[in-house]
Amino acid sequence: MRRGFDLFSVAGIKISVNYTWFIILGLVIWSLAASHFPEVYPDFDTFTTWLISVVAALLLFVSVLLHELSHSIVGNRLGLGIRGITLFIFGGIAHLGKEPEDPATEVKVAAAGPVCSLLLAALFLALYLILFAAQGDSPLVAVLQYLWFINAALLVFNLVPGFPLDGGRVLRAILWKKTGDVRRATRIASNFGKGFAFLLILLGLLQVFIFRNLGGIWFVLIGMFLQQTAEGSYRQVLVRNVLSGLKVRETMTTEVVSVDSSVRLDELVESYFFKYRFNSFPVVEGSKLVGIVDIHQVKQIPREQWASMTPKDVMHPISEELVLRPDDDTVEALTKMLKSGWGKLPVVAGDRLVGILTRRDVMALLKIKTDLGT
Ligand SMILES: [Zn+2]
Incomplete structure (x- = not known):
């Protein structure tokens, strides 16, 4: 949002x-x-x-x-x-x-x-x-x-019966009641919404370019706004609907590549960033999560200093915004990732690293579930 x-x-x-x-x-x-x-x-x-x-x-x-x-x-x-x-x-x-x-x-x-x-x-x-x-x-x-x-x-x-406009919500409710399938109802209703948005943009452009009436810009603006919200709300419903009730423990990956806090930065680049090609890694002391190190932070350190520094010198220390718990709701975890801008977040039980949730994994799961219609 x-x-x-x-x-x-x-x-x-x-x-x-x-x-x-x-x-x-x-x-x-x-x-x-x-x-x-x-x-x-x-x-x-x-x-x-x-x-x-x-x-x-x-x-x-x-x-x-x-x-x-x-x-x-x-x-x-x-x-x-x-x-x-x-x-x-x-x-x-x-x-x-x-x-x-x-x-x-x-x-x-x-x-x-x-x-x-x-x-x-x-x-x-x-x-x-x-x-x-x-x-x-x-x-x-x-x-x-x-x-x-x-x-x-x-x-x-x-x-106008195009989701997410009010008329579109009513249309969705009618289709929902008829088919019992909220996802399909939402898809149809938001396609109507997108169609209407497209029509508005077209009418606006016609007004501006054919009839030389600048008032048409309003139609274009409203149409663009509607198009975006139709797409966005459909995706939101889809995500909520398909992933609802799933805990992070069910969607996370338990095989986590983590980095020990004492490793040197040159080793980190050679043995982790080059080898696994991830953008970031959780940093641990034993099994305790202490931070996240990402490639951009390492890039800012001059190469000749890499041998004398460790992830501890450059990492994001762990904070509430950077971790998930196994019992967290997956939809909320996804919202947290989108808000913070991280593509993945480590999952901790107490302070122990137990897994990692990536946006890509959630999206892949979403796609599989949608494809299977479950
Ligand atoms: Zn309204």
């Missing part, structure tokens, strides 16, 4: 934004101030136009936030253990403690967001109509008009 920037917590759910969010927010404000409001309300002065653009963009963000919170609050009521949401400008990704276990839960969680957007659109439309009838055009009326429209657009967009 890409890194986010923590904002605040609501109902025990940590809200963060992706770094790209700031860029997109700027783009939304700019496109509102430079094109949308001047076209619809040409009489506003420049200051007013920019002011309502900032307000409208922030309220768009609040609308998206409320939509995503609705999913999360319903999800938590149904026991999904959602601890946080990372928001993008058009939507968010909830950090689920676990995937919905049955189609009915999935439908309830998926429906909460569109229901919220529908209510928001209705609320803003009503306010807009009342205020417009009372006072005609005003900056507030302009903001309300934008908000009811954008919430209606969010509603329609999210109802």
